[in-house]
Amino acid sequence: MRIDVDWDRCEGHGLCAEQAPEVFSLDDDGELEYAYQDSDIPDNVASGVKSAIGACPVAALREHT
Template sequence: MTRILVDHDRCEGHGLCEQTAPEVFRLDDEGELHLTHEEVAAEQQGVVAAAVRVCPVAALRIQP
């Protein structure tokens, strides 16, 4: 399993990660990003990697 790291100071709440992988990323009513879980199962790695790539402020990383 891999881990998702979020730089909350960098995140601007654009929501592209949530649109790409809504089963992992969630924005609350204030635009704060939350993870449904920090560790990613093998079958979700592709969609999570896509969500990390679409972040316009590079606030997301995957740690093996």
């Protein structure tokens, strides 16, 4: 599983980081950090990532197809 992040759309709400803290976090400036930018997301955190996609209020995350 891979995620596409629309960096222009992200507003740093942090709901993704609440749902999948192993994958998403916010830096000190409130900017999104995505731990698996260039690799597959491990299966053991995939359900949290799917929750993060649904929780994003600006739809900045989507599963890569």
